[in-house]
Amino acid sequence: MENIFIRPELCIGCRHCEIACAVEHSQSKDLFGMLKETPQSRPRIHVEIGVDFLTFPNRCRHCDPAPCIQVCPTDALYRDKDTGNVIIAYEKCIDCGACAIACPFGIITFHNVPQVSFDREVNAKCDGCIDRVREGIEPACVEACKTGALVFGEINQLIRNSRKDFTIRMIKSQGADVETSKIPKSVQQYREILKKIAEIGPLPNS
Amino acid sequence: MKKIDAKLIAQQRSIDESSQEIIEKAIKEGIETAWDRLEKQQPQCGFGQLGVCCNNCSMGPCRVDVFEEDGPTKGVCGATGDTIVARNLLDDLLVGAAAHSDHGREVLEVLLDTAEGKAQGYEITDVEKLKVVAQEYHIETEDRDKNDIAKDLALKMLEEFGTVKGSIDLVDSRAPEKTFSMWEKAGIVPRGVDREIVEGAHRVHMGVGADPTNMLLHSLRISLSDGWGGSMMATDASDILFGTPAPNTSFVNLGVLSHDKVNVVLHGHNPVLSEMIVKAANDPDLKALAEKKGAKGINLVGMCCTGNELLVRHGIPLAGNLLDQELSIATGAVEAMIIDYQCIFPSITETAKCFHTKIVATSEKSKVPGAIYKEFHADKALDIAKDIIKLAIENYPNRNHSRVQIPNRPMELMAGFSEEKLRESLGGTYKPLIDAIVAGKIKGVVGLVGCNNPKIKQDYGFVALTKELIKRDILVLVTGCGGVAGGKAGLLMPESAKFAGDGLRSVCEALGIPPALHMGSCVDNSRILVLGANIAKELGCGIEDLPLGGGAPEWYSQKAISIAAYFVASGVYTILGLPPKVFGSEAVVDILTNKLNDVLNAAFAVEPDPVKAADMFVAEINRKRKALGI
DSSP states (O other), rough: OEEEOOOOOGGGOOOHHHHHHHHHSSSOOOHHHHHOOOOOOOSSSSSEETTTTTEEEEEEOOOSHHHHHHHHOOOEEEOTTTHHHEEEEEEGGOOOOOOHOOOTOOOOOOOOOOTTSSSEEOOOOOTTTTTHHHTTOOOOOHHHSSSSSSEEEEEHHHHHHHHHHHHHHHTTTTTOOOOOOOOOHHHHHHHHHHHHHHTTTOOOOO | OOOOHHHHHHHHHBOHHHHHHHHHHHTTTTOOOOOHHHHHSSSOHHHHHTEEEEOSTTTOOOOTTTTOSSSSBBBBTTHHHHHHHHHHHHHHHHHHHOOOOOOOHHHHHHHHHTTTTOOOSSOOOOOOHHHHHHTOOOOOOOOOOOHHHHHHHHHHHTTTTTTSSSSSSHHHHHHHHHHHHHHHTOOOOOOOOHHHHHHHHHHHTTTTTTOOOHHHHHHHHHHHHHHIHHHHHHHHHHHHOOOOOOOEEEEEEEEGSSSEEEEEEEEESSSSHHHHHHHHHHHHHHHHHHHHTOOOOOOOOEEHHHHHHHHHHOOOOOOGGGGGGGHHHHHTTSSSSEEEESSTTEEEEHHHHTTOEEEEEOOOOOOOTTEEEEEOOGHHHHHHHHHHHHHHHHHHHOOOOGOOOOSSOOOEEEOOHHHHHHHTTSSSSSSHHHHHHHSSSOOOOEEOOOOOEEEEEEEEHHHHHHHHHHTTTEEEEEEHHHHHHHHHHTTGGGGGGGSOOOHHHHHHHHTTSSEEEESSSSTTTHHHHHHHHHHHHHHHHHHSSSSSSEEETTTTTTHHHHHHHHHTTOOEEEEEOOOTTTTTTTHHIIIIIHHHHHHHOEEEEEOOOOHHEEEEEHHOOOOOOHHOOO
């Protein structure tokens, strides 16, 4: 199954994924148009800061089996057969929040969506950009990510890159080309400095 | 909802107990502060942090994938990460230099107006310094009226800002010959104050600056036009107008606010404004009005650099540094905060709305929404100043005493160590200091300067590093928010020599001075340059040969980048406690931290850990001592 694989060390907290997600799920699908819409489109991917100023983009994992599907009392949540994505039938959602309670990742947020005509909030979580994926286009957040923190494809293949890199490091080949993230020295230095600053300031540190 | 432990949060935000007290008050009363806004901003964009975001032109905004994966490696114009980082640094630095130099320009304009009899309330106070500086400018001083001398000097100094002259006298004459040669060789001798900044802005335009080294060298040139130009002229002209500082004692931290007097906080930078407020407040009619309104008098306190200017010249108490500006209002005890420009949070008008406090903006350059605007002009300076004080006094009855909380432990501090008075106290030359350095009693001298930054616990960086340095027998000179931090921690009193190593302590005890000497505001970092230059001249070497260091442990501003750059450009190794936005380019980091050594015998470093930073200073100081043969 295709899914989004995240390489946390490449996330730098720019939040382009959030903007792209909101634009993709807006009515006009355009940044400036989006800002004039009611209801306001909201991101379904959430970049959070952890410790030492390091960040992680949180989105729905489209679990199988999915705890949210299991607890939903109205069958508003269901799985798309082709992509395996967990999708919401907005008009069936009764905004009870059971799915959010069950979700291990805390990625379900509730907002007004244009698909629901009454003024009520519904589960507005990531739908895996199912419309784009059906047309062979990668999800909006992946397209927006310019550091490669979010990659889309067959998980088994994506994780193989990490495995190969680790293999090479284990064998300690000299001058081997690593396939996964090579963090430039200056960025490593930068993160080490941030770690020290987190220790002597009020923001969370390890 | 997790119960908020306001006290614990306050302790994580600041090391100063008086500030902590009011941080707690602000949390409990729901008053937003910079710390809250910093949290809300997280995560801050990594492209921005690494300096690889370019938002200059309309083909963008662009960013570069620092991990060199599949993302873009160049902006639309073709600029690489190296170019973008160097260009952004140039942009930030020139803004900082502009702030300092424009402040200097204003002081010179007031000097000119005063000399021509067009200014109200100002006078030439330090005639001695006027003559000394005038002579440096080859202006005749013998048997001449001080105002005539001042007029000639003001005009000559204003000329330094232009294009035609092509040189800045103070750069050429005050810097030691060897250091000046170093600048000539590097191609960074500044030609004019405004010129270097405008050219810098030109180079930032798309399709101009592309070579990182080329842009960084011009950045250094701009910084020299600030440190040895705009800032130095600001210091000198302010000394001429208002007096050269001499050591005095006063009090610092939020505890200097008064329970029963009209509290007026003077915030911002330029003494041309704050000096007049001080003068106006002495008016007997205003004092009578204050009493009529139920107050026991008028309590003027400083904040940030203008506070430093008033402290070092008149011993006016200082309420705090950068992060204390909102806290001072949050005490509930401030009738008016009078501002000119720089380092003023635009949110203070919102903070003031929580209380009766009035924010009075005085400069057309720095209007703030929500502030009362009383435009300040030199020709009506005293009248306008009195008007502003009257406004504050009339606000006193609006103070809600039940909402007031003022910390009750103001710290005593010693400040006002101008280069002139320091040299005078040593007997007229630096020989005693040089002897102490040669003998190893004092290993070297480090200037700790710069701002607060909410990313680091307020004042922690300064206080910890000051203590580590003096422990290692390194004399510390402080300015700006750093000076205030040292003062709040009690380090600026002679008694603090007990925290120093044996060598430094013996010198301090002999002279009756603290181990950390407060030299003034941020433009007064130029005093440190003059000190370095004079010591170098006595030894017959360059500033770059001396065992000196510079540190900005908690800097935030673009001005700090310019200051750090002019320290390094002058041959002084400088450690920043927070990283500048350059780590997206290995090449730029290498130039700044490594290659500059070949050109300037000094470089930048980044180190938040005070113990490590102190060790790094010692290593550098030892390197220079060894080269000097001591």
